[in-house]
Amino acid sequence: MATTSPSTTAALHHQFLASPHQNGTSDVESEIVFVEETLPNLTSFMENNNKEEHNAEDQKSTTNKRYLPLLVLNYVLLFVGSLSASLLSKYYFIHKGSSKWVSTWVQSAGFPLLLFPIFLPVLLKYTKRKPFTGFGQKLFWFSVLVGLMLGFNNLLISWGVAYLPVSTSALLLSSQLVFTLILSSIIVKQKITFSNLNCVILITISSIILALDSSHEKPQGLTDREYFIGFSCTIGAGLLFSLYLPVMEKIYQSVNCYQMVMEMQLIMEIAATVLATVGMACDQGFSDMKKEAERGFDKGTTVYWLTILSTVVTWQCCFMGTAGMVFLTSSLTGGICSTALLSINVLGGVAVYKDPIGGFKAVSTVLCIWGFCSYVFGMYIKMKRKKVGRKNSSSASSTELIPRRNSDM
Ligand SMILES: Nc1nc2[nH]cnc2c(=O)[nH]1
DSSP states (O other): OOOSOHHHHHHHHHHHHHOTTTTSOOOHHHHHHHHHHHOTTHHHHHHHHHHHHHHHHOTTSTTSTTHHHHHHHHHHHHHHHHHHHHHHHHHHHHTTOOOHHHHHHTTTTTGGGGHHHHHHHHHTTSOOOOTTTTOOHHHHHHHHHHHHHHHHHHHHHHHHHHHSOHHHHHHHHHHHHHHHHHHHHHHSOOOOOHHHHHHHHHHHHHHHHHHHHTGGGOOTTOOHHHHHHHHHHHHHHHHHHHHHHHHHHHHHTTOOOHHHHHHHHHHHHHHHHHHHHHHHHHTTHHHHHHHIIIIIOTTOHHHHHHHHHHHHHHHHHHHHHHHHHHHHSOHHHHHHHHHHHHHHHHHHHHHHHOOOOOHHHHHHHHHHHHHHHHHHHHHHHHHHHHHHHHHHOGGGGGGGGSOOOOTTO
16 A cells, blocks of 8 residues: 655656656666656555546647647648748749748747747646746757757758759658658657558658659759759758657657647757858848848738748748647657648649649649548557557556557557
């Protein structure tokens, strides 16, 4: 029978959930040993209590009542953000915007928007946790490092977009999905299943068809050197992004609260903005911006600033959604959702810019939707099976303590 008082137990439980890796290991089994060895009286007490407490604390647990609304919200952010950021970036370049630094800077400069998901839950009394509680130095420096990596990725994306046709960069970027599958199987031991392999293959084929169909869209006057730069930058961006996703998943394994994910995201976006701002300052980006607003942009000054502002907001939604998806599901699911949107973005081009749609584009879109839907359906079935399994298993409660990853999603 437990002798620990409920308040001590709750505090220790909270401490464990907040930093499960304090014993210096990252292995789930050693965490069980850690709990059972260092808190001998706690385990049996928790058998009766931890299920509800864990679900209330661990927002990435699929049994948490806030899990599904958060997942839907993040996917909507990713979908709307990615689609509109891509259309707006195209709008910027179509109407004679040309600065690569401006296009890099707008991808992260919307970081103050992250203060909403950080402070709103406290103001609305959804949580008692004060923002940045338990945010250690290690997590801070990790976030800065990953933020600089993301800033560099944003720069590479901008160079790619500036030199390559949209279809070519979509094809090259879709290679990030294969890299994500490989890197996440190495970094977070992602299982390669029929469902995720099928999805990766279908979405990759979908992008290849799309790119082959629109290879004639190569801009006139593009030199071989520029094409090579655009090509290398886009491949580099795909590689960096496919490293970024599993690295984030690895870090999120020690985070159980969505608010903290947004706090990390804030630090990362600030680091990426510092990088972009230094680049802007050194390469006359700010004066380019002013010149573009006054003379370069063919839709006038007001529309220029509105375009910049909406691009800033939509990129932020896109990154917020990506981070949320990786936290709530896995890096592979986040990667699949982002990359599937590359093909869907083409449909956005058809709807908004009246880009021509032929048989190839239609087949590509169907393949992409098919791959994506079969994956989501597979995830849904798996989640349902897990739920039934959990209900049937009465001995599962003691291991519910361990932050459970949806590693096969
Ligand atoms: N490389 C890369 N950068 C991104 N930034 C936002 N989405 C993406 C993506 O899918 N790939």
